Amino acid sequence: MVKDISRNRLVGMWFAAVAVMIAIVIVTGAKMGATTTALLLALSFVPPGIVLALWPAKPAPTIGDILYAANTRGDRS
Secondary structure, three states: OHHHOOHHHHHHHHHHHHHHHHHHHHHHOOOOOHHHHHHHHHHHHHHHHHHHHHOOOOOOOOHHHHHHHHHOOOOOO
16 A cells, blocks of 8 residues: 555645644644744644655656666667
């Protein structure tokens, strides 16, 4: 399952989880100051930013893909 997940879906699930946590805090009536709120929001944006920066949009080509491309170029004589 982990291999089939895209980075956009993972980031979306992260933001959904953060939204659920914020809703739980609001419903329970926990007291939060401005600095705590700012820190939690900043920490909720850091992991998706790292995922988007480091996870390649396209998977790297396999050895088979590279060999197939080399054999089908059309410059055979």
